[in-house]
Amino acid sequence: MNPHPFGARLCRAMDERGPLCVGIDPHASLLADWGLGDDIGGLERFSRAVVDALADRVAVLKPQSAFFERFGSRGIAVLEKTVEEARAAGALVLMDAKRGDIGSTMSAYAETFLRKDAPLFADALTVSPYLGYGSLRPAVDLARQSGCGLFVLALTSNPEGAEIQHAVRSDGSTVAATVLARLAAENAGADPLGSFGAVVGATLGDLSAYDLGINGPLLAPGIGAQGATPRDLPEVFxxxxxxxxxxxxxxxxxxxxxPSALRSAATRFADEVRAALPSR
Incomplete structure (x- = not known):
């Protein structure tokens, strides 16, 4: 087993840099807001600016793969460089690709992002369990071998997710509760934190009906533009x-x-999160 699994590295990064993950989402409207073209040049300048401003100070950077993929092979090349430079500056990289499939196809997705010599190797990957949690086994096994992490979609903030995630199984448990229970089993005995996390929306309100104690990280999207604030986190989680x-x-x-404005915004959110969350 890797002596430095993702869960332990994540804890150290959040202790040293603050508990914050910043997305790298170069969608067309944001490129326009920055005065950049919706083209490969704009993508390159945007991604490099975010990495240069933040990769040496935030715990996690999360590039959204789709916004790079839409530019084809040249966009993927920019994504490779973004991941490489962010990791070199000390940030953990969470690839937001939400992959999910079965058998050899899931194995290929895992090798794309979780094999140490892969061009798109990242510290962690978002995955979808909705072909059955067991379909994720190739990614779980390779992540464990490589010292990487997974963030599994469990209770997402989009309203459409409820029709699947809140569905009740024959044993009376919801699909989301089953995903959380499987993650808790993956993380059993890990210290200080397991490497297999869940995606749980910060906008969902009281989640006391669910056991979020999975001994793993809980990625909480929805803070900022989607309306949640760091002060909401204790109530939700x-x-x-x-x-x-x-x-x-x-x-x-x-x-x-x-760059200074980007750093100031990240620092402000990190400070607000520190104020709202108890110390580990």
Missing amino acids: GAAVRNVVPNVSRGVLRAGPD
């Missing part, structure tokens, strides 16, 4: 709030392209 990794994208990125 309860006793599990100490394991939350708050994610902010537009709330920080709209401060660009000025």
Whole structure:
């Protein structure tokens, strides 16, 4: 087993840099707001500016793969460089690709992002369990071998997610509760934190009906532009709030392209999160 699994590295990064994950989401409207073209040149300048401003100070950077993929092979090349430079500056990189499939196809997705010599190797990957949690086994096994992490979609903030995630199984448990229970089993015995996390929206309100104590990180999107604030986190996550990794994208990125403004926005959110969350 890797002597430095993702969960332990994440804890150290959040202790040293603050508990914040910042997205790298170069969608067309944000490129326009920065005065950049919706083209490969704009993508390159945007991504480099975010990495240069933030990669040496935030715990996690989360590039959204789709916004790079839409430019084809040249966009993927920019994504490779973004991941490489962010990791070189000390940030953990969470690839937001939400992959999910079965058998050899899931294995190929895992090798794309979780194999150490892969061009797109990242510290962690978002995955979808909705072909059955067991379909994720190739990614779980390779992540464990490589010292990487996974963030599994469990209770997402989009309203459409409820029709699947809140569906009740024959044993009376919801699909989301089953995903959380499987993650808790993956993280059993890990110290200080397991490497297999869940995606749980910060906008969902009281989640006391769910056991979020999975001994793993809880990626919490929805802070900033989607309406949630760091002050909402204790109410949403309860006793599990100490394991939350708050994610902010537009709330920080709209401060660009000025590097000092990007850094100030990230620092402000990190300070607000520190004030709202108990110490680990």
